[in-house]
Amino acid sequence: MSLIHEAFNKAKSENRAALIAYLPAGFPTIEGSTKIMQEMLNNGVDLVEIGVPYSDPLMDGPIIQQAVDIALHNKTGIKEVMQIVKEVSQTGKPVLTMSYWSPIEKWGVEKYAQQMNQSGGVGVITPDLPPDESDLWITATDQNKIDRVFVVAPSSSEERLKLVTNKVTGFVYAASLMGVTGTRTEVSSRAEELVKRIRVHTQLPVAVGLGVSTSEQAHEVAKFADGVIVGSAFVKAILEQPDLSKAVAAVVQLSKDFARGVRKD
């Protein structure tokens, strides 16, 4: 069983949803992102998604765009991402990367999957790679024992849900709403319905992301999903703390809050 599924099973056995945190690699600095993700995993986060910075992040709202700009300014390329994956993986917890398709295709599909494996990474989320275009990716990830995560949305038809979930091996990423990443004041009512529709097609864990920014919202989502994904809320906390040690402290506190939030009871 993959580390990803072990993490979901463990959370389930503890009557909670898995807590998944996102952070762009190289933000606020290359060393800082490594340190922060290690601390997240030591303080209640079950899985991390390391974002590969990309110049045209058209699924991301202003908060993550700002972080990605900083990461690119810090010259965070795929080589640096792999080094971060390696260091964060040493926690023994599952480390995924999340990347727009352009960087992976340019770097080399096979090479990327291979280097993920060599760095100790266990999965890759590809938010703008539809399964229709993913033949090479499927071969490369299968050969290198890297789990695939695809994203589905409230607008996905039943036919698409079936097609997409069939190609997933890690967990299904359910976008809670139609829109870009960012903090929201409430969880979209469409999230629960989408999770139900996904479960018709797959036994794999389903994690909900987009707009989950408080521990209360995480609790709402944990009632119906196997995993809760938090991104912008962490990024925002770091943006507000220019000093790294204060940023780490803020993230540790947030991780603990969210870890309490994802309890189902």
Place this chain on the structure above:
Amino acid sequence: MTTFLQDLKKIDEETGHFGQFGGRFVPEALISALDQLEDEYLKAAADPKFNEDFQNLLKDYVGRPSPLTEARNFSKHAGGARVFLKREDLNHTGSHKINNVIGQALLTVRMGKKRIIAETGAGQHGVATATAAALFGLECVIYMGEEDTVRQSLNVARMKLLGATVVPVTTGTKTLKDAINEAMRDWVTNVESTHYLLGTVAGPHPFPTIGRNFHSIMGVEARQQILEKTGKLPTAVTACVGGGSNAIGLFHPFILDKDVQLHGYEAAGDGIETGRHAATLSGGTIGILHGTRSYVLQDENGQTLPSHSISAGLDYPGVGPEHAWLKDTGRAFYHPITDTEAMDAFSLLSRTEGIIPAIETAHAIAGTVKLGKELGKDAVIIINCSGRGDKDVETAAKWFKITSNS
């Protein structure tokens, strides 16, 4: 040509692949909207009523067919070749962009959507979209790079007069590329009520195919007009290439005419060797940008590199996938034209023919000067005069250091 016919089989109109180029690299959230657009387009294309409405609007509103004007004075500067201008500059709103906009606006109405959004570089597509929105009673939001709102301020005012909201985009390079990013973000949020009226033949399937088909009217007319005027097909057809909409519209109806050369002229800015350019096909590599696989200006990490051109409409680090395919199959040729060459041609056409072209178009004029000299006086060349230069007067005045006293 036999090998080209083999290559033609590598076009899959259903999935939007031109050989290895094209396709769809977008979030799953947008797939249903792209499917809906494709379905509606296919239904519309088979519907005589739609075609009648489209043709009538092109005739009575846009002013088609646009003339094919022989540029006799300009000819001397192009090796004596006979040169004809396909006068898209005379269309309502001043460029070829309106052809695709009218088509997609009709599709928007058929889909029951009430709001259209668009990106714009030079502002020509934005103006055309704002115009169609006014005509069809649709809400309209235009995303435009902040840098472009400055260099094309006249078009910003036009869009506002037409009732559109213009959103200056301050992220990234503050030009066309980032305007597309913002439009995509709006679309993924409001996709159920909104149609994204993408202005070029790039982007995810079906945009490159739909845009090309609506723009093909230019090539269809030009082919007929040149046969009437000269009794034969032209030696070459030429156009400027940014995303590639005016070029593909002119080229496509000539693709099977194996003796007609197709030449596209890209914006080389300060020169390809300086790195400050927007000549994607001449100086780029294969990659992904804005949902399609094509030639892109990018680094080894897949990061898009900033493009540069004096022309806001060509200042784009990507290009439509069908052009990438035409390049790789050898059916069309693409050449770089620097800012200086384009501005010289801008001046040349103005002074020889009394036609002030858009700076985008001036790249094709400059290219044709060179091509005419190569092909010689027996050649017949059609240039897509894709837009008029009114919007560029300020930029040109600055370039040529024209003041009210000189």
